[in-house]
Every structure is written in structure tokens, then in C-alpha cells.
Amino acid sequence: MARLFGTDGVRGLANRDLTADLAIKLAQAAAIVLGADARSRGIKPKAVIGRDPRISGEFLAAAISAGLSSSGVDVFDAGVLPTPATAFLTADLDADFGVMISASHNPAPDNGIKFFARGGHKLPDDIEDLIEAAMQNEPLAPLGAGVGHVQRFADAEDRYIVHLLGAIPNRLDGLKVVVDCAHGAAAGVSPQVFADAGAKVIVIGADPDGMNINLGYGSTHLSALQTAVLEHGADFGVAHDGDADRCLAVDANGAIIDGDQIMAILALSMKQRGLLARNTLVATVMSNLGLKIAMKENGIDMIETKVGDRYVLEEIRAGGYTLGGEQSGHVIFSRHATTGDGILTGLKIGAEMARSKKTLAELAGVMQVYPQVLLNVPGVDKNKCDSNAAVQAVVAEAEKDLHGTGRILLRASGTEPLVRVMVEAADAGTAQSWAERIARVVEKELAL
Numbered sequence: 001m002a003r004l005f006g007t008d009g010v011r012g013l014a015n016r017d018l019t020a021d022l023a024i025k026l027a028q029a030a031a032i033v034l035g036a037d038a039r040s041r042g043i044k045p046k047a048v049i050g051r052d053p054r055i056s057g058e059f060l061a062a063a064i065s066a067g068l069s070s071s072g073v074d075v076f077d078a079g080v081l082p083t084p085a086t087a088f089l090t091a092d093l094d095a096d097f098g099v100m101i102s103a104s105h106n107p108a109p110d111n112g113i114k115f116f117a118r119g120g121h122k123l124p125d126d127i128e129d130l131i132e133a134a135m136q137n138e139p140l141a142p143l144g145a146g147v148g149h150v151q152r153f154a155d156a157e158d159r160y161i162v163h164l165l166g167a168i169p170n171r172l173d174g175l176k177v178v179v180d181c182a183h184g185a186a187a188g189v190s191p192q193v194f195a196d197a198g199a200k201v202i203v204i205g206a207d208p209d210g211m212n213i214n215l216g217y218g219s220t221h222l223s224a225l226q227t228a229v230l231e232h233g234a235d236f237g238v239a240h241d242g243d244a245d246r247c248l249a250v251d252a253n254g255a256i257i258d259g260d261q262i263m264a265i266l267a268l269s270m271k272q273r274g275l276l277a278r279n280t281l282v283a284t285v286m287s288n289l290g291l292k293i294a295m296k297e298n299g300i301d302m303i304e305t306k307v308g309d310r311y312v313l314e315e316i317r318a319g320g321y322t323l324g325g326e327q328s329g330h331v332i333f334s335r336h337a338t339t340g341d342g343i344l345t346g347l348k349i350g351a352e353m354a355r356s357k358k359t360l361a362e363l364a365g366v367m368q369v370y371p372q373v374l375l376n377v378p379g380v381d382k383n384k385c386d387s388n389a390a391v392q393a394v395v396a397e398a399e400k401d402l403h404g405t406g407r408i409l410l411r412a413s414g415t416e417p418l419v420r421v422m423v424e425a426a427d428a429g430t431a432q433s434w435a436e437r438i439a440r441v442v443e444k445e446l447a448l
Contacts, residue, residue, distance in 0.1 A: 004135075005128040007308055009114025011103055014056030018111050020063040027067025027099070029134035030115055033127065034097040035073055037118075044148060048093060050078040050086030050156075051101035052185040052243045055210030056111045060101050064113070068099075069148035071140040078156035080208075082185045082244030084341035085160040087120035091338065092159055094118075102185065102243035105220050108211045120338040121317075122310055157189060164193050164344055167336040169273070172350040173198035176234045178250075179346070180225045181206040182218025184242035190343045199350060202232050205239075214241065219248045219329055219342075226254040235353065236360045238346035245309075246329035247342035249349055251360040259329040260291040262349060264367040266331070267300055267323055269352045275322060275335075276300065282315045282324030284308070289407050289424045294367040307411070309340050370406065371428035373435040375421045380446035382412035382419050394441045398423070398434045406431065408438065417448060 004010055010026065012018040035045030047068050051057035057080075065075050073096075078089055083100050090098030098116035106112075115123050115131070123131075177199045181187040187206040194201045204224060205217030217224050219239045229237040229250050237250040249257040263281060270276040280301040283291060287304070295302045303319070305311040309330040316324045316334050325331035330340030337344060353360060385391060395408050402408075406425035413420065421439045425431040 004132045005125075007310065008104070009112045011106075011110065011112035013109055014054075014060065014111040018060065018113070020059055023060050023063035023113060024067040025135050026113060026131070027064040028071050028139040029131045029137070030097065030099070031068050031071030031073045031140060032134045032137060033130045034115065034117065035071070038096050039072075045073045045096040046076065046093065047073050048076045048078055048086060048090045048095045048098040048153065049101070050081040050083070050089070050098070052213060053080045053183070053187070053208035053210060054103070054108045054111060054213050054242070056109075057101045060111060060113065064099055064101070065150050069150050071148070072142040072146050073148040075148055075150040076153040077150060078153040080185055080188060081156060081160065082189065082341070082343065084245055084337055084339050084344070085156070085189065087116050087339045088160055088163055088337065089153065089156055090116045090118070091120040092163070100243070104243050104245070105214055105218065105241040108213050108215070116338075122313060122339065161189060161193050161196065163336075164347060165196055167333070167344055168197060168347045168351045170351050170355050171198040172347070172354050175236070175350055175354055176200040176202070176232065177350060178202045178204060178225060178228045178232060178234045178237035179206075180204050180217050180228070180237065180239040182214050182240050182242050183208040183212040184214065184218065184240060184244060186240040186244035186343060190240060190244065190346070193343060193347065194350070197347060197350070202228060202234060204228050218242065219246050222248060222250065222256055225250050226256070230254050236349065238342075238349065240342040241329075244342045245340040247331065247345035248329045249346070249360065251364065253361060255361065257360060257364050258369075259325055259327045259331060260288045261364045261367050261369065262329070262331060262345060263323065263325050264291055264294050265352060265363045266348055267295065268298055268366060269355075270323055271298070271300060277320055277322040280319070280321050282312050282319075282321050284312060284326050285409060286422065287327050288372060289370045290368045298366070313339065370424040370426065371431045372422065372424045373428075373431040375435050375439045376418050377421060377439050377442045378416070378418040379448055380417060380419055380442060381448055382417055382446070384446055385410050385412055385419050385442070388445050390445045391438075391441055394438050398438060401434070402430075408434070410438075410442070419446065
């Protein structure tokens with residue numbers, strides 16, 4: 001039987017895969033596992049619930065509230081808020097756990113449920129497995145005063161805004177920024193906090209109706225932001241995804257600044273201010289070669305993890321590092337957040353522009369972005385990728401041809417019978433040519 005929890009909680013098509021009944025059972029199981037410590041001390045567990053604005057989040061939040069409160073958990077319903085806000089509020093309220101209802105950058109019909117442990121940290125696999133197993137148990141079902149309360153977390157948004165403003169080193173006075181909220185969870189917070197930080201703010205993608213989340217706006221559709229930045233003569237623009245744990249940027253010329261470039265800018269800034277713990281940045285194997293070279297040239301070590309912000313987080317926590325993230329725009333500041341925070345990332349970019357008196361283009365110039373080509377090869381035996389002689393031979397030939405000016409990465413999909421072929425090179429033509437050649441060999445040699 002397939003594992004219920006994926007790489008980032010439980011996800012699926014709302015009302016088909018992710019039903020109200022499933023949400024109730026998940027909540028009841030979470031109450032058993034994540035509320036055990038509080039019950040052992042003779043007190044009711046507390047939980048914070050947040051959601052993005054997609055319409056299905058309303059019935060899922062109600063179902064989770066019912067499952068938790070009927071299991072003796074006091075519920076604080078924070079309403080529509082970003083994922084990092086729910087993680088922060090879980091810690092700020094000293095709650096036993098938190099629940100976020102969101103499918104991130106996915107379209108509106110999808111949704112997801114993920115849990116945060118005490119302190120706002122993502123759950124390790126073994127705890128998720130305990131919750132999944134507990135779904136087979138009888139629910140707790142206390143009576144009378146043992147039933148949990150459900151109350152509106154009235155000052156949730158204000159607490160989060162105060163937290164964000166306290167996490168930036170200086171104000172953004174004099175900067176004009178376009179904020180793209182992806183018709184998502186950032187709409188109620190991001191424009192306000194940028195304005196409170198001193199920036200002049202133009203807002204787009206901030207009219208969520210329950211079905212337009214990520215539709216034509218946000219970090220996966222940057223053309224709207226590019227147009228708005230040029231139209232308004234803004235200094236820069238930031239784009240969030242549906243649950244606002246990501247941030248990509250656009251400079252004053254309309255050029256896209258991705259997560260790798262953002263990390264390069266902020267790693268140098270933190271090093272200069274003595275805030276980059278152990279002089280190290282944590283990124284994934286998918287980060288651009290240019291980031292690795294830029295860090296080396298500036299005396300910063302770089303640790304690479306598997307793809308996925310959870311693996312970046314694990315490395316940050318294990319090593320006590322203060323900065324890490326992904327090319328997609330998940331950037332983690334461990335002194336201020338327990339997960340990627342797109343709004344905080346945007347604020348940090350603006351703060352560095354204001355501090356340095358440099359444009360975003362000038363700051364991003366620290367890193368050369370190497371052309372990167374990614375091809376998916378379906379219908380293959382992904383488990384034989386590392387052992388097939390012909391595949392390894394063509395990879396070795398490509399690496400020899402690139403002479404250290406590029407790299408090749410073959411990754412087996414975690415969920416499908418396919419291999420991802422990624423090639424970086426000094427020019428786009430070379431990257432494309434080698435990617436296509438390697439993909440042909442993978443397709444021929446590993447065909448099912």
C-alpha cells in the first residue's frame with residue numbers, strides 16, 4: 001500500500017483524493033500522536049490551523065477542526081495565512097502542533113494537509129508514519145469538558161507582521177516594489193508589511209476568489225510581474241506562490257532573479273555582517289553551477305542536499321547553519337523561520353538593496369547563471385541509471401568535453417518511472433546538445 005504522506009504532507013484532488021472524511025481521520029490521528037505530550041502532563045493539547053484561500057480549504061479546515069476538537073484539542077483557527085505564518089504562530093503560541101491546508105503552487109482543484117511539530121518544524125518521516133498508523137485506531141472521543149474549544153486566532157496576522165518587520169536589518173525607504181501575491185495566501189500580509197517597512201508598493205494578483213490561486217500570477221507565471229515592474233518604473237518586484245513560502249524576483253529591467261541568485265545575494269550580505277553561520281550556504285544538487293562558483297570565489301562554503309526544502313531544512317538544523325534554499329525560491333533563514341518564507345525573502349532582498357544602495361541587477365551580478373537544460377525521460381527503469389555502462393560512458397564523455405565548465409546530473413524520479421537529465425554548460429547550445437544526447441542513451445538503454 002502506498003504511503004499516505006508525500007514529500008510535503010498529504011496532497012490530492014480535493015473532494016476526491018482529499019475528502020472531508022480523510023481530513024477528520026488525519027486530524028484525529030494527529031491528536032493521538034502530536035497531542036500525547038500535553039495529555040501526559042494533564043493538559044489539553046493546542047493546535048493552530050492556517051490555510052490558503054482556495055475554496056476547498058474551507059471545508060477541509062472545518063473537518064480538521066472537528067477532528068481535533070472532538071479529540072480534545074483546543075483549536076486556534078488563523079484563517080487564510082501563508083504557510084510560514086502558520087509555522088511561526090505554532091511556535092509563538094507554544095502550540096503542540098500546527099496544521100496548514102494548502103497545495104502551494106498547484107492549481108485550485110488540488111489541496112493538501114501538512115503538519116508542524118511543536119516549535120513550527122516539519123515532521124520527520126517516522127512521526128508521519130505514526131500518524132498514518134494511528135488512523136486505524138479508535139479516536140480519543142472525550143466527553144463534556146474534555147472536548148476541545150475552536151476559536152478564531154484574532155491577532156494571527158498582526159503577530160506575523162510584527163515578526164517579519166523585526167527580522168529585517170533596515171527599512172526599505174525610497175524603494176518602489178511590485179508585489180505579486182498569486183491570488184493566494186500572501187494577499188492579506190505581503191503588501192501591508194512591505195508598506196510598513198517603508199517601500200512604495202504596487203500590488204498585483206491580490207484578489208483571491210477561491211478558484212484563481214496561482215492562475216496567471218505568482219512565482220510560476222512571472223510575465224505579469226515583469227510587465228508591472230516596467231510599467232510602473234519599479235526598483236524591483238517579488239512574486240510569491242499560493243502559500244507564500246516561495247519568492248522569485250524581477251529587477252528594474254524586467255529580468256528574472258531566481259532562487260539561486262537570491263541566495264547568492266543574501267549569502268554575501270550575511271557574510272559581510274557576520275551572520276552567515278560557519279560561513280556556509282545550504283542548497284540542493286539542482287542549484288545552478290554558477291551559484292557554487294560564486295560562493296567559492298567569495299570564500300563561502302556550499303553544502304548540497306537532495307532536492308526538496310525538507311532536506312535543506314534537515315541539513316540546516318543538523319549543522320546549525322543560518323541560510324539555505326532552492327532554485328525555486330524556497331529560502332530559509334533559520335534565525336527567523338522554520339520553513340521557507342517568501343515574504344521574508346522579498347523583504348530581505350529589499351533591505352539589502354536599501355543598505356547597499358545598489359540595484360537588484362548589480363547585486364545579482366555576483367553570480368553568472370549557467371544555461372541549464374532539464375529533460376525528462378519516461379518509461380525507463382530508473383533503478384539502473386547508475387549501473388548501466390552505456391549511460392555512464394556518455395556521461396563521462398560529456399564531463400570530459402565540458403572541462404569543468406559545466407556539469408551533468410541524472411536523477412531518478414521518486415514517484416514515476418522516469419529519469420531526469422540535467423545539463424549545465426557555458427552556453428545554451430552545448431547544454432541542449434548534451435542533454436538530448438544523454439537522454440537518447442538513457443531512453444535506449446533503460447527502456448522498460
